[in-house]
Protein backbone atom coordinates (compact mmCIF):
# COMPACT_ATOMS: atom_id res chain seq x y z
CA UNK A 1 0.00 0.00 0.00
CA UNK A 2 1.33 3.48 -0.88
CA UNK A 3 0.21 6.18 1.56
CA UNK A 4 -0.75 9.69 0.45
CA UNK A 5 0.70 12.38 2.74
CA UNK A 6 -0.73 15.80 1.86
CA UNK A 7 1.76 18.67 2.13
CA UNK A 8 -0.12 21.76 3.34
CA UNK A 9 2.67 24.29 2.86
CA UNK A 10 0.67 26.15 0.22
CA UNK A 11 -2.35 26.60 2.47
CA UNK A 12 0.01 28.55 4.71
CA UNK A 13 1.38 30.46 1.70
CA UNK A 14 -2.12 31.74 0.90
CA UNK A 15 -2.82 32.53 4.55
CA UNK A 16 0.44 34.46 4.98
CA UNK A 17 -0.20 36.51 1.83
CA UNK A 18 -2.79 38.55 3.77
CA UNK A 19 -1.23 38.26 7.23
CA UNK A 20 -4.32 36.84 8.89
CA UNK A 21 -5.57 33.33 9.73
CA UNK A 22 -7.53 32.53 6.55
CA UNK A 23 -7.36 29.88 5.14
CA UNK A 24 -6.82 28.03 8.40
CA UNK A 25 -3.91 25.60 8.42
CA UNK A 26 -5.54 23.83 11.38
CA UNK A 27 -8.81 23.34 9.48
CA UNK A 28 -6.84 22.11 6.45
CA UNK A 29 -5.06 19.57 8.66
CA UNK A 30 -8.34 18.24 10.05
CA UNK A 31 -10.18 18.25 6.74
CA UNK A 32 -7.41 16.69 4.61
CA UNK A 33 -7.41 13.73 7.02
CA UNK A 34 -11.21 13.63 7.06
CA UNK A 35 -11.17 13.51 3.24
CA UNK A 36 -8.80 10.53 3.21
CA UNK A 37 -5.24 11.80 3.46
CA UNK A 38 -3.11 9.15 5.18
CA UNK A 39 -0.61 11.69 6.46
CA UNK A 40 0.12 15.40 6.75
CA UNK A 41 3.45 16.80 5.59
CA UNK A 42 4.86 20.24 6.33
CA UNK A 43 8.18 21.92 5.61
CA UNK A 44 8.74 24.69 8.16
CA UNK A 45 11.48 26.74 6.47
CA UNK A 46 13.70 29.12 8.50
CA UNK A 47 12.13 32.21 6.85
CA UNK A 48 8.60 30.97 7.69
CA UNK A 49 7.47 31.85 4.15
CA UNK A 50 4.58 29.44 4.68
CA UNK A 51 4.51 27.02 7.64
CA UNK A 52 5.57 28.79 10.84
CA UNK A 53 7.00 27.31 14.03
CA UNK A 54 3.67 28.16 15.68
CA UNK A 55 1.86 26.11 13.00
CA UNK A 56 4.00 23.08 13.81
CA UNK A 57 2.88 23.05 17.46
CA UNK A 58 -0.76 23.80 16.55
CA UNK A 59 -0.96 21.07 13.90
CA UNK A 60 0.48 18.28 16.05
CA UNK A 61 -2.62 17.75 18.31
CA UNK A 62 -4.82 17.52 15.20
CA UNK A 63 -2.91 14.66 13.62
CA UNK A 64 -4.94 11.43 13.51
CA UNK A 65 -2.84 9.83 10.74
CA UNK A 66 0.91 10.51 10.48
CA UNK A 67 2.90 13.72 10.87
CA UNK A 68 5.83 14.08 8.48
CA UNK A 69 8.01 17.14 9.02
CA UNK A 70 10.57 18.01 6.35
CA UNK A 71 13.51 20.32 6.69
CA UNK A 72 17.20 20.99 7.07
CA UNK A 73 18.38 19.44 10.38
CA UNK A 74 19.58 22.57 12.16
CA UNK A 75 19.74 22.47 15.99
CA UNK A 76 16.48 24.46 16.19
CA UNK A 77 14.74 22.18 13.66
CA UNK A 78 15.81 19.03 15.50
CA UNK A 79 14.72 20.43 18.86
CA UNK A 80 11.29 21.29 17.42
CA UNK A 81 10.61 17.97 15.69
CA UNK A 82 11.66 16.05 18.80
CA UNK A 83 9.51 18.29 21.03
CA UNK A 84 6.39 17.73 18.90
CA UNK A 85 7.25 14.07 18.43
CA UNK A 86 6.83 13.93 14.64
CA UNK A 87 6.03 10.44 13.33
CA UNK A 88 8.55 10.88 10.53
CA UNK A 89 11.21 13.47 9.78
CA UNK A 90 12.46 13.90 6.22
CA UNK A 91 15.90 15.49 6.07
CA UNK A 92 16.25 17.96 3.18
CA UNK A 93 19.56 19.71 2.26
CA UNK A 94 17.94 23.09 1.50
CA UNK A 95 19.68 26.39 2.15
CA UNK A 96 17.70 29.33 3.59
CA UNK A 97 17.23 31.05 0.24
CA UNK A 98 16.09 28.29 -2.12
CA UNK A 99 12.80 28.92 -3.94
CA UNK A 100 11.97 25.27 -3.26
CA UNK A 101 13.72 21.95 -2.70
CA UNK A 102 15.66 21.15 -5.88
CA UNK A 103 18.15 18.40 -5.01
CA UNK A 104 18.84 15.55 -2.68
CA UNK A 105 21.68 15.08 -0.18
CA UNK A 106 25.21 14.15 -1.06
CA UNK A 107 25.03 11.36 1.49
CA UNK A 108 28.73 10.52 1.22
CA UNK A 109 29.99 14.09 1.73
CA UNK A 110 27.58 14.51 4.68
CA UNK A 111 27.82 10.98 6.07
CA UNK A 112 29.06 11.78 9.59
CA UNK A 113 26.56 14.64 10.02
CA UNK A 114 23.64 12.53 8.76
CA UNK A 115 24.64 9.57 10.92
CA UNK A 116 24.53 11.76 14.04
CA UNK A 117 21.17 13.31 13.08
CA UNK A 118 19.60 9.96 12.19
CA UNK A 119 20.79 8.44 15.43
CA UNK A 120 19.37 11.35 17.50
CA UNK A 121 15.99 11.14 15.76
CA UNK A 122 15.77 7.36 16.13
CA UNK A 123 16.70 7.61 19.81
CA UNK A 124 13.60 9.80 20.12
CA UNK A 125 11.35 7.27 18.41
CA UNK A 126 11.09 9.16 15.13
CA UNK A 127 11.15 7.36 11.78
CA UNK A 128 13.76 8.93 9.49
CA UNK A 129 13.81 9.62 5.76
CA UNK A 130 16.58 11.23 3.71
CA UNK A 131 15.74 13.26 0.59
CA UNK A 132 17.92 11.93 -2.25
CA UNK A 133 18.21 12.09 -6.02
CA UNK A 134 17.52 8.85 -7.90
CA UNK A 135 21.23 8.04 -7.80
CA UNK A 136 22.28 4.55 -6.60
CA UNK A 137 25.49 5.86 -5.03
CA UNK A 138 23.56 8.38 -2.90
CA UNK A 139 21.20 5.61 -1.80
CA UNK A 140 24.17 3.46 -0.82
CA UNK A 141 25.41 6.42 1.23
CA UNK A 142 21.97 6.76 2.81
CA UNK A 143 22.15 3.12 3.87
CA UNK A 144 25.36 3.91 5.75
CA UNK A 145 23.46 6.48 7.83
CA UNK A 146 21.09 3.72 9.05
CA UNK A 147 18.08 5.78 7.94
CA UNK A 148 14.72 4.00 7.91
CA UNK A 149 13.73 5.42 4.53
CA UNK A 150 14.79 7.58 1.63
CA UNK A 151 12.56 10.02 -0.21
CA UNK A 152 13.25 10.09 -3.94
CA UNK A 153 13.28 13.65 -5.33
CA UNK A 154 10.86 13.32 -8.23
CA UNK A 155 11.05 16.66 -10.05
CA UNK A 156 13.27 15.16 -12.82
CA UNK A 157 10.59 12.48 -13.32
CA UNK A 158 7.77 15.02 -13.41
CA UNK A 159 9.49 17.31 -15.91
CA UNK A 160 10.41 14.49 -18.34
CA UNK A 161 7.14 12.57 -17.95
CA UNK A 162 5.12 14.54 -20.54
CA UNK A 163 7.94 14.08 -23.08
CA UNK A 164 8.96 10.45 -22.51
CA UNK A 165 7.37 8.66 -19.54
CA UNK A 166 9.29 5.39 -19.92
CA UNK A 167 12.59 7.30 -19.91
CA UNK A 168 11.41 9.41 -17.00
CA UNK A 169 10.62 6.44 -14.76
CA UNK A 170 13.76 4.40 -15.52
CA UNK A 171 16.15 5.92 -12.92
CA UNK A 172 13.46 5.76 -10.25
CA UNK A 173 12.74 2.07 -10.87
CA UNK A 174 16.49 1.39 -10.58
CA UNK A 175 16.80 3.56 -7.45
CA UNK A 176 13.88 1.78 -5.77
CA UNK A 177 15.48 -1.60 -6.55
CA UNK A 178 18.77 -0.47 -5.00
CA UNK A 179 16.94 0.77 -1.88
CA UNK A 180 15.09 -2.53 -1.64
CA UNK A 181 18.35 -4.48 -1.89
CA UNK A 182 19.68 -2.37 1.00
CA UNK A 183 16.47 -2.87 3.01
CA UNK A 184 15.60 0.82 2.99
CA UNK A 185 11.97 1.78 2.48
CA UNK A 186 11.10 4.23 -0.30
CA UNK A 187 9.08 7.45 -0.20
CA UNK A 188 8.81 9.89 -3.09
CA UNK A 189 7.90 13.51 -3.59
CA UNK A 190 8.15 16.84 -5.40
CA UNK A 191 6.04 17.87 -8.39
CA UNK A 192 3.98 14.70 -8.33
CA UNK A 193 0.52 15.33 -9.77
CA UNK A 194 -2.70 13.78 -11.09
CA UNK A 195 -0.92 13.55 -14.46
CA UNK A 196 2.13 11.55 -13.38
CA UNK A 197 1.34 9.84 -10.06
CA UNK A 198 -0.32 6.61 -11.20
CA UNK A 199 2.50 5.76 -13.64
CA UNK A 200 5.04 6.07 -10.83
CA UNK A 201 2.85 4.03 -8.48
CA UNK A 202 2.52 1.22 -11.04
CA UNK A 203 6.28 1.05 -11.68
CA UNK A 204 7.58 1.20 -8.10
CA UNK A 205 5.95 -1.66 -6.17
CA UNK A 206 7.84 -0.89 -2.95
CA UNK A 207 6.72 2.76 -2.81
CA UNK A 208 5.67 3.32 0.83
CA UNK A 209 4.51 6.94 0.72
CA UNK A 210 4.14 9.91 -1.57
CA UNK A 211 4.06 13.44 -0.17
CA UNK A 212 2.25 15.83 -2.47
CA UNK A 213 1.46 19.50 -2.00
CA UNK A 214 1.87 22.07 -4.73
CA UNK A 215 -0.09 20.36 -7.54
CA UNK A 216 -2.69 18.95 -5.14
CA UNK A 217 -3.52 22.32 -3.59
CA UNK A 218 -3.59 23.89 -7.06
CA UNK A 219 -6.03 21.20 -8.23
CA UNK A 220 -8.17 21.84 -5.17
CA UNK A 221 -8.73 25.44 -6.28
CA UNK A 222 -10.86 24.03 -9.13
CA UNK A 223 -12.05 20.65 -7.81
CA UNK A 224 -12.31 21.29 -4.06
CA UNK A 225 -10.10 19.62 -1.44
CA UNK A 226 -12.29 16.54 -0.84
CA UNK A 227 -12.68 15.63 -4.52
CA UNK A 228 -8.99 16.34 -5.15
CA UNK A 229 -7.78 14.09 -2.34
CA UNK A 230 -10.10 11.34 -3.54
CA UNK A 231 -8.68 11.67 -7.08
CA UNK A 232 -5.09 11.41 -5.79
CA UNK A 233 -6.03 8.34 -3.74
CA UNK A 234 -7.53 6.78 -6.89
CA UNK A 235 -4.09 7.12 -8.52
CA UNK A 236 -2.68 4.86 -5.78
CA UNK A 237 -4.95 1.90 -6.37
Ligand SMILES: CC(=O)[C@@H](O)[C@H](O)COP(=O)(O)O
Nearest residue numbers: 009043070092100101189190
Ligand atom coordinates in the same frame (compact mmCIF):
# COMPACT_ATOMS: atom_id res chain seq x y z
C1 LIG B 1 11.11 18.36 0.05
C2 LIG B 1 10.19 18.66 -1.06
O1 LIG B 1 10.40 18.27 -2.17
C3 LIG B 1 9.02 19.48 -0.84
O2 LIG B 1 8.24 19.00 0.16
C4 LIG B 1 9.38 20.85 -0.41
O3 LIG B 1 9.32 20.86 0.97
C5 LIG B 1 8.41 21.82 -0.97
O4 LIG B 1 8.75 23.04 -0.38
P1 LIG B 1 7.92 24.32 -0.81
O5 LIG B 1 6.46 24.01 -0.56
O6 LIG B 1 8.48 25.40 0.08
O7 LIG B 1 8.18 24.51 -2.28
Ligand SMILES: NCC(=O)COP(=O)(O)O
Nearest residue numbers: 007189190191211213214
Ligand atom coordinates in the same frame (compact mmCIF):
# COMPACT_ATOMS: atom_id res chain seq x y z
N1 LIG C 1 8.33 15.92 -0.20
C1 LIG C 1 7.53 16.46 -1.26
C2 LIG C 1 6.40 17.24 -0.70
O1 LIG C 1 6.13 17.18 0.50
C3 LIG C 1 5.58 18.08 -1.58
O2 LIG C 1 6.25 18.48 -2.74
P1 LIG C 1 5.32 19.25 -3.82
O3 LIG C 1 4.19 18.31 -4.17
O4 LIG C 1 4.82 20.50 -3.14
O5 LIG C 1 6.23 19.51 -4.99
